[in-house]
Amino acid sequence: MSQLRGGGVAPRSPFPLLPLRTGVLFPGTSITLPVGRSRSVALLADIKAGAILGVVAQRDPRVEDPQRDDLHDIGVFARVVDVARVANGGYRLTLEGLDRMVLTALVQHDPYWLAEGNVAPEFAGDAEEGRVVATALRDRARELGPQLGSNLADVAAAKIEPGSYADLIAAALGMSTDKEMQVLSELRVVPRVKLVAELLNEAVHLADLKRKADADVRKEIGKNQRDAILREQIRALQRQLGDEGDDLSALRRRLDEAGLSEEARTVVDRELRRMESMNPQQAEHHVIRTYLEWIADLPWSKRAGSAGASEAEQHTLSGTDLDAVAKKLDEDHRGLDDVKRRILEHMAVLKLAGKTRATILCLAGPPGVGKTSLGQSIADATGRPLVRISLGGVHDESELRGHRRTYVGALPGRIIHAMKKAKVKNPVILLDEIDKLGTSYRGSPEAALLEILDPEQNKTFQDHYLELPFDLSEVLFVCTANDLSSLSAPLRDRLEVIEISGYTxxxxxxxxxxxxxxxxxxxxxxxxxxxxxxxxxxxxxxxxxxxxxxxxxxxxxxxxxxxxxxxxxxxxxxxxxxxxxxxxxxxxxxxGKARFFSEIAERTQVPGVATGLAWTPVGGDILFIETSRMPGKGRLEITGQLGDVMKESAKAALTYVRSHAEEIGVDVAQLEQEDLHIHVPAGGVPKDGPSAGVTMFTALTSLLSGRRVRSDTAMTGECTLRGRVLPVGGIKSKVLAAHRAGITRVILPQKNARDLEDVPKEVRDHLTIILADDMSQVIAAALEETPVTPTLGSGGLATPGFGSSGTT
The missing domain is CATH 1.10.8.60 (Helicase, Ruva Protein; domain 3)
Incomplete structure (x- = not known):
């Protein structure tokens, strides 16, 4: 056992250990600290005053149960001077540091920490050098003690050996735990004294900076108070002289330069007179000033490319090179020929006429086809600034029209915010996700769009905050949507819809x-x-x-x-x-492993399964319709969470099969003794629409005739009771979906032939397109010649397939 310099004998290993979250105990100093951690409380319940234990600082104070790596390597052996209970169940502990300790291991955690360690050796070095640096440190501490406001002057008078004196100075400085650990971990006396001298100078420098900052803050506060009093006195004198302040003059000048309409000028003059007659301390003075600043910030007459526009806006539309614009659009986007042609047509009108009424384009299509990024390309091509407004989740009409000034904190709506941000009256405003608008008791934002997106009305658009007509007729509105079916008919009527079906x-x-x-x-x-x-x-x-x-x-x-x-x-x-x-x-x-594979051949290897084509808000997809037969009483079961339209198509299909039983080789008497089941997989997804009729007719005919549907064939279209094939929508999306799925033959209604012009040529070249106007043509093209003997229960595979969601 080692004799400690502070008195006493170093404890045998293992000895009790007390980790400290923050702070460092130095040899020769005393600290009093609260103890509340359960293991530390258990330790103090077992020891008495005079006991010797190890004390070490944690690397991270947030750790509740420190392990060996969470503790510093150097600590101190300390004597327990006093242990006192406090009201909250913890302890207040007073410790006296004795000597440095090297912590080697933690050997116990419960009920309290036990550790192994030894007294840390101290290296005195050159004694003469130690006395010299210690004397210099003592003189510096005596000189700087009053500036730090601590007990450094008292510590400076202590006559002890240099290493202990450095520890006392470090403890008196009140530094951070990291800096105190630098001193505690230095076992060489001379470097330790020099380190403490550097930290002392740093503390003095920081104290000087703090005093200077405090003085500056007090000086600034006094200056602001004095300026406020003087400013109020100046305003009082100006009111008496009939003059006005510079800030009001600047606001009036901005309003004069804004190019206001006659109605707006009248309102502004009235509000200026009201503001001049008010005390600036009145709350309404600030309300009026904010209102006038909004009016001054709006682009009442400034256009992109006009005088006064920024350098980036000096693109004159009348001199636009349409070939250069077309080239720019082709560089930014592949395909999308309809959109590009519409943009070029719009710019051609601008070039010839110099202006045109508001144009409202709506880019409708599945996610990921470039609708939003196309808005930026339109802005770049037309030389206008782009402002994007996301409408997803907007359920309050005031979000678009603004709040009336009678409400506290009222502001204009998103449209006026966008015009202020654009700084010109003819920007491109991108209304993103227009089909995601909500509705609540606060009103319908979709109804607010009826005025904003009407070329005949938006010339006099009125925001609730401004209560002034603002001209939106020169704005190029571009809307994006995934599914237009959720929009009301009046709003769809205001949009020039351009379908973006997807890419080949x-x-x-x-x-x-x-x-x-x-x-x-x-x-x-x-x-x-x-x-x-x-x-x-x-x-x-x-x-x-x-x-x-x-x-x-x-x-x-x-x-x-x-x-x-x-x-x-x-x-x-x-x-x-x-x-x-x-x-x-x-x-x-x-x-990783492939996520998609073609299962069409597997699905259609038995009679009663047909592959249809569906349209969904995220693009076209393929749709399996499965049928099965079983002993029964001639009933028809329909499953797959189908809507009323698809259920009616299924009933009509069965009626057609019964009425043409002899032509397709079906025994009508046998049908009276069997139940039929039509199922569309992915039953958790609602499905409805008019274009599954042909597929259901074909699936039932396949089941009852025993002829399998060709695995390379998919179809779409509606059918009447008499077998006439009716046209449907979404042909481009459906044909692209068939091409993606590996289909090589597609059956379409004859009257949809004109829609094939929208399908890219490279897709048409890979497909055999069969046009039919009667179900007999569909059956002849879709079913194999050789029948397979049908059995009860055949034709219905229960495995759900991909591509069975959405609206057909």
Whole structure:
């Protein structure tokens, strides 16, 4: 056992240990601290005054149950001077530091900590140098003690050896735990004294900065109070002299330069007179001033490209090079020919006439096809600023029209905010997710859009806050939506809808090569030459890992590849740039197993299953309709959470089969002894619409005739009781979905032939399109020639398939 310098003998290992969350106990000093941690309380219940224990600081004060790595290596042996109970059940403990300790291990945690350690050796070094640096430290402490407001002057008078004197100074400075641990961990006396001298100078410097900051704050407060009094006196004199302050003059000048309408000028003059007659301390003075500043900030007459516009806006529409604009649109977006043509037509009118009335374009299509980014391209092409307003979840009319000034904190609505942000009266305003508007007791924001998006009315749009007509007739509104069926008929009537059905595989490949891959490589700070994806691998990603109309999921898959390459770059230790060559065989390694596969052949290998085409808000998809027969009494069961329209189609299909039983080889008498079941998988998803009739007719005919539906064929269309095939909508989306799913033959209504012009030529070239106006033509094209002997219960596979959700 070692004799401690402060008196007493170092305890045998293991000895009780008391971790401190914050603060450091130095040898030769005393501290009093509260103890409330359960293990520390258990320790104090077992020891008495005079006991010796180990004290060590935690590295992180937030740790409740510290382990060995959570504690510093150097602590102190301390004597318990006093232990007192306090009201909250804890203890107040007074300790006296004796000598430094090297903590070697924690050997027990319950009921309190026990540790192993030894007295830390202290290296005195050159005694003469130690006395010299200690004397210098003592003189400095005696000189600076009053500036720090501590007991440094008393400590400076102590006559003790240099190492202990440095500990006393460090304890008196009240530093952070990290800095105190630097001193405690220094076992060499001379470096310790020098370190404390540096910390003393730093503390004096910080104290000087704090005193200076406090003085500046007091001086600034006094100046502000004096300025406020003087300003009020100036206002009083100006009111007596009939003059007005500079701030009011500046506001009046801004209003004069705003180019206000006659009605707005009248209102502004009236409000200015009211404000001049009020005391600036009145609450209404501030309300009127805010109102006038909003009016001054709005672009009443300033247009993009006009005099006074910013340098970025000096694009004169009348001199626009339409070929250059077309080239810019082609560079930004692949495909979307209808949208580009409509933009060029709009700009052609601007070029010829100089102006045109408000145009409201609505880009409708599934997610990920570039509707929002197309708005930015339109703004760039027309030389106008773009302001985006997200309408998703907006359920209060005041969000668009603003709040009346009678309400506290009233402000204009989003439309006026957008005009203020645009700073011109002819910007491009992108109304994003217009089909996601909500409705509540506060009113319908969709109804507010009826005025905003009406070219005949928005010239005199009135915000509730302004209560002044504001001209929106020169704004180019661009709306985006996934599903227009949720919009009211009056609102749809105001929109010029442009359908964006999605991209073909070739277009997706081109988008990936020209836009997505370079973009993600830049975002991951990777050299473009480091990643190589073969055409076959990219086609496999489109086929096996994505099944979407847009390219959003494709972007996520390419992000995975870039992350894999980023990991190899970060791990490279030789400084060489890794290369990632991705082929088909590498995809499972980077992207995981394939998520999509074609099951059409498997589904249609028995009679009674037909593949239909459906339209959903997220693009076209394929839809399986399954039928089965069983002993019964001629009843028809329909499942799959179908709407009324699809249920009626199923009943009409059965009626058609019964009425044409002899033609398709069905025994009507046998039908009276069997029940039929029609099921559309993915029953958890509601499905309804008029375009499943042909598919249901075909599935029932297949079941009852025993002829399988061709596995390479999908169909869409509605059918009458007499077998006439009626046209349906969404042809482009449905045909693209069939192409994505590997279908090679598509049966469409004859009257939908004109809609095939919207389908890209490269898709039409890969498909055999069969046009039919009678169910006999559909059955002849869809069913195989050789019948399969049907059995009761056949034709209905219960496995739910992909692509069975949405509205047909």
């Amino acid at each position: 595989a070739d277009e997706k490949t081109a988008i990936a090569r020209s836009h997505l891959i370079p973009k993600h490589l830049r975002e991951h700070a990777i050299d473009p030459s480091a990643l190589t994806i073969t055409d076959v691998a990219l086609a496999a990603i489109l086929r096996d890992y994505t099944r979407e109309a847009g390219v959003r999921q494709l972007g996520r898959e390419l992000t995975k590849l870039c992350r894999a390459l980023a990991l190899e770059v970060a791990r490279a230790s030789d400084g060489k740039l890794p290369r990632l060559h991705v082929d088909v065989d590498d995809l499972p390694k980077y992207l």
